[in-house]
Amino acid sequence: MPEQEIELKGTNFTLSVIQIENNDLTLLDAQLKSKIAQAPQFFHCAPVVVDIKALEAFTDFVNLKQIIENNNFVLVGICGHSSKEQKKAVQEAGLAIVNKGSVQKIAKEPAKVVQQEVPAPIESTVIENVPTKVVKGQIRSGQQIYAKNTDLIIMGSVGNGAEVIADGNIHVYGTIRGRAIAGASGQSESKIFCQNLQAELVSIAGVYMLNEQLKEHANLPQCIQVEDQQIIFNQLN
Known part of the structure; x- marks a missing residue:
């Protein structure tokens, strides 16, 4: 019986992005809980990417992953890394490096919800x-x-x-x-x-x-x- 072949294709998916701007993971946890409380069913198991472009020295991706998943999001990967050290830490945490395309931000310090093309907070x-x-x-x-x-x-x-x-x-x-x-x-x-x-x-x-x-x-x-x-x-x- 011939083996089934696996076909890999490139495609585009729309993902939401959690953009963080400081190293305070406790604050991030509180902001996510506040956002989820507005529409708990909508955010349940939603796939997300975390944007760290504002955090040049951040490497605590293990705890970041834990907080995201504890709030019932599915963390797909990290974007916005700025150093080889960050890239290595992302990979060691078992996460993917994602190139950010057209995305929607769902959490930003202080928990602002905006579309990417809209600079003003909601x-x-x-x-x-x-x-x-x-x-x-x-x-x-x-x-x-x-x-x-x-x-x-x-x-x-x-x-x-x-x-x-x-x-x-x-x-x-x-x-x-x-x-x-x-x-x-x-x-x-x-x-x-x-x-x-x-x-x-x-x-x-x-x-x-x-x-x-x-x-x-x-x-x-x-x-x-x-x-x-x-x-x-x-x-x-």
């Missing part, structure tokens, strides 16, 4: 314990709206680099160009409604799809939901 607004939260107008790049324990209605559009999060449903009476995360605390029955889907990411109860996967459903009014751990699209009339 302006975060958290709404709690109201029947339904209604926000009128454009959600601009760098803004984050989180409707805790309720639904979120956006009377406008969600711009590139913006993020809308709800524990319940999300209704956008305009275009989604940024990120929409419904069922952020694990509510799999939550849905996302929009008049025009051009999103960077949509997620429901931790099940997500990126822009590249959304193209066949783009530029249409959509009702998005989860069935059997799969994102389902129902075009609105």
